[in-house]
Every structure is written in structure tokens, then in C-alpha cells.
Amino acid sequence: MDADSVFDSLSSSVRRDILTFLSTHGDASAGEIADAISDVGRTAVSTHLRILRSSGLVSERRAGRQRFYSLDREGSAMIAVGYFQSLMRNALEDAESGKAAVTPVSASPASRARRAG
Amino acid sequence: MSGIVLTATRDVALTPEAVFETLGSWLFGASFERLEVGRPLTLTVPFGGAASGFTIFGRIRRIVWGQSIVIEHSQPWRGTVRLRLTPLPIGARVTLSCDVDDAGVGWMVRRTGIPSSAPESARGRRWGLLTTKSGSGAVFALGTENAALLAIDELNAAGAGMENDLVVGDDGTDPAMAAVEAERLIAAGCRVIVAAVISASFTAVQQVAQRHGVLAVHSVLNEGGRPARSVLRLGERPADQLRAALTPLMRETGGSRCYIVGHTYSWSRSAARVARGMLADLGAGVAGEARLPLGHHDYAPVVERIRRSGADLVLSTLVGDDEVRFERSSHELGLRSTATTLSLVLDESTREHIGAEQSAGVWAAMGYFEASPSSVNQAFVARYRARFGAWAPPLSSLSESVYSTILLLERALADDPDATADAWARAVRQVRLETPRGLLTFGDGETYASTIRVAIAGQTGFHLL
Secondary structure, eight states: OOHHHHHHHHTOHHHHHHHHHHHHHOOEEHHHHHHHSTTOOHHHHHHHHHHHHHTTSEEEEEETTEEEEEEOHHHHHHHHHHHHHHHHHHHHHHHHTTHHHHSOGGGSHHHHHHHHO | OOOEEEEEEEEESSOHHHHHHTHHHHSTTOEESOOOTTOEEEEEEOOTTOTTOEEEEEEEEEEETTTEEEEEEEESSOEEEEEEEEEOSSSEEEEEEEEEOHHHHHHHHHHTTOOOOOOOOOSSEEEEEEEOSSSTTHHHHTTHHHHHHHHHHHHHHHTOSSOEEEEEEEOTTOHHHHHHHHHHHHHTTOSEEEEOSOHHHHHHHHHHHHHHTOEEEEOSOOOOOSOOTTEEEOSOOHHHHHHHHHHHHHHHHOOOEEEEEEESSHHHHHHHHHHHHHHHHTTOEEEEEEEEOTTOOOOHHHHHHHHHHTOSEEEEOOOHHHHHHHHHHHHHTTGGGTOEEEETTOOHHHHHHHOHHHHTTOEEEESOOTTOOOHHHHHHHHHHHHHHOTTSOOOOHHHHHHHHHHHHHHHHHHHOTTOOHHHHHHHHTTOOEEETTEEEEESSSSSEEOOOEEEEEOSSSEEEO
């Protein structure tokens, strides 16, 4: 899973509706989800659920021939945390990629503060 | 998931000093008045597709020049940001670590756009707190969650039999987000929502709460509104603030031409309307008005218009980060030497973020200041510091109001825990409670009677008049 696939998943209003439904109803079958979301058939819901599963937002549980879907809290949390970690790495790349080197020392807030102190 | 520590490391071909000198340009746009232990610092982080990202509000806890800096923060979640620089034979090793607690992970999940399931319901009473962890209002909301937690701790310690817990929402200074978060708090089992948010957000909360039969309480300063059975608006009103401050301000400064600067939303408009009437009654004129959308960035042109208007008084109804930007511009462009500013939403947190030097001389009028010398308040401040430590954000009217509101509500709810929101609202109006801001009683049945105090920002805090 990566941040792009997550945001792709969230770009669909149907998929957002499915996530909102699951956030308040625990687990549900594809049929129950289709019944709850107007104008979306079961086949389409199954397709959306497959995308949500592959991006780590939804998990699946089997009970006999039935499949139940629920919001994957751990998966969602790891996605958000992973995204934040990538931002940290980007910040460190910026420290070296020229931003730190080309910024005149006299113009940096840090050096101004040091002189003032 | 329990709290986690995220770490990123990179070896760079620069000296530790060079990397440290420029951290303001690469470490999430670190912004600070001065790199010094105890000073506030903000980091702006792009996240979740939001155009402006979000701001981490922290305080410098430790600094070793050219080697390390430790930032302790309380918003949007509680944690620590640590930067360590280690010299290498050529260059430096840069290590950045951030700890994220469960509340932080939940906040990030929601901010990413993923709906989060409601927390498991508590055994006792669950209180909803809607505060502002992000957006323009985040500056003044520092400390509200702490104050709420202190109230909940004290209720539980009193051992009245019912366990209390707190679910916190973030309105992002955005009414649409306020409505979504109010729904989440209610789904989590909260039958009371204490809202320390701007009026526009509270209006959205009120609509959601009424639909679900939940009591909604606006604890912070507001302009009032149409009375509703299950809604309470407890904070300071602009008329009371202006009545307390305008006469001494004009007497002390000799000023008589006032420029009004504010936002385009309801509270600010209402405050300006009241001010125009009072200024006329006091024989003062309005030199001009400026009205900006919430989140406006460049206040230098506004300050220039004020200077050209010849105003010797300024009334600011700007809130949060906007107020910070305006007051900094006023200081930098020399407006302080020709006009004295009265700000209606200048609390201790906002003053800190403006900067001690940049805010010095600005007048404020609130129902509570942390510097209040009453014994009840001094004990309150001591309990707050003992619970949250020396690095916690300062208390202010906005945070104290949350603390007092929860205790006030508890008095009313305790008699009939299963009553309707309407009945609770009626019961609250009968309560008298000694609080850090004084004795609270309901004067007119709509809001409590409390004394407005006037103070001037100085180098070390507010000086009460």
C-alpha cells in the first residue's frame, strides 16, 4: 500500500460512502452495503470493496459462504503514519538538496535569533 | 495501536552547523520568534491533500546549538519532535524523530480523509469536546483540551460514582468539519458537546446536536444567538467586553478615532456593529473599517490603510493566526507609535504566538486571565501545571471556560443523568458555581453573569488594570 493508492481509493464518492457506512455499522456483507448506498448495484460495490481492500482501508472476514467487510483501523492508521513518515524523509532530503546550502546564513531565522540572543 | 515513534535519518554533505542554521527553511517551515528554551515554535506540515497542511504548535524544550533541538507540542496531538545532528568525517548525520500517540494517529487517519469508527462506548458519562486543533483558530485553542482533561480528572477523583471520559474533536476552524466531528462525537456516545470553536462552527454543531437531542454548549466568547432549548452560549459577549474596555482605553490614551478591523463572519460583524454604537455614544469616531476572510495572510496593506486614516485607536476582532499576523504587521510597520489597539480575542496563547515584543501595549478584555490573583485561580493554575507540566500552553479565557463549563454542567447533570438535553439546559441555569473566573450565575437566563477584566499585554504576560 502507498499514499497514492489510498488517495486514489478516496477519490470515489461511492468508496467514501462505503467507508462511512462501515465506520458506523461495524462489518457488513456486500449486499448489505449495496442496500445502504442508493443507486449502486452489488457488482459495483464488490468492485469498490476490492479496491478498498487492496489499498488497506477495508478488511474481509469469511463466515461460511458469506464475506463480511469492515473498516481496517490498523491498516488505516498505518497508511496515515506511513504518509507522515514519508514527509519526514522529504524534509531531510530538503535539508541537503540545496535549500539548506543556498539559504544565506544572515537571512535564516535561526541565525537572526542567535544574534539577537 | 499504541503510541509510536517515527524516525528518519539521512547523511548529508553539510556541516551540522550549516544544517542547523537553516532549519527554518527545511524543517516543515519552522517558525519562531527566537530559538531559545521555553519559546513557542510552529511547524507547518503538508498533509492529507490539504492545501495549507496543518500546524504543529510546540515549545522549545531543549537546545544545544548546532547539535540538537527538542520541541514539545500539544497540537494537533501531544508529542515531541527531536532533531539530532552528528558530525561525520565529511558532512553530518541528521536524525529526525517524532512521537505520535493514539490520539495523533486517529487525528491523522481522519485528516487523511478516512472515516474512523467511533471509539468503544464508555461505562459512564462520555463528554464531547469540540476544539480547534488545526486551522486559523488553533492558535487560541491551545490548552482547551488540557483544561477539559483536568475537569474530567477532578470529576472522577471526586468519586461521585459515575466514571467520566472525554472524546475530542477538531473543527479545523471550518463549519463543515465541525458538523462531521459533532456527528462522530455523538456516535461515540456523547450526550453533551462542549464547543470551544468560532461561532460559525458552533452554528453547525448546534444543528447536528439538535437533530440528535444532544446538549450543545458554546463555552467561549460569542455574539449570542436565537435562544434554543437545548443550546447554551456561555462565553463573553462583545458588548460586555467593549463596555469594560472602551472607556478606560479612551481615557488612558486620549484616543478618539477608531479603525475597526475584523473578519467577514458572524461574530466579527456583530462585534463591529456593537462597537460602532458604543463609540458614537462615547463621542468617538470611526476612522475606517477593514473586513477580511478568515485565513487572510497579508495584513501589511491593512495596517497601511489604518496609518493613512489617522486613527489613534484600533479595534481588532480578528481571531487566531489572523490576529497573530495582524499584530506582527502592526508592530513591524510602526503602528504602535500612533495608535493603541484593543483586541477582543487576544488571549495568552495568541499573545505568545505574536511575540512578547510585538504584542506589548495591546489591550485585551476577557472574563479570565491566567494572571488573575484570586486564590481560586491560583489553585487552579497550580493544579494545571502539576498535571501538565511547565511546558503546557498557558491558560486563557478560552481554556478556562471549558474547565468551568464542564464543572457547571456536571452540577446540573448529576441530579438527573438520564434527563433530556432540554431539561439539562434548564437545570444548568439554576446552578451557582465558584470558578477560576469568579462566581458564575445565570443573570438573564441566557448566559452567565461574569466580570470582564481589562489587561494590557507586556513583555512577560498580561498586566491586569
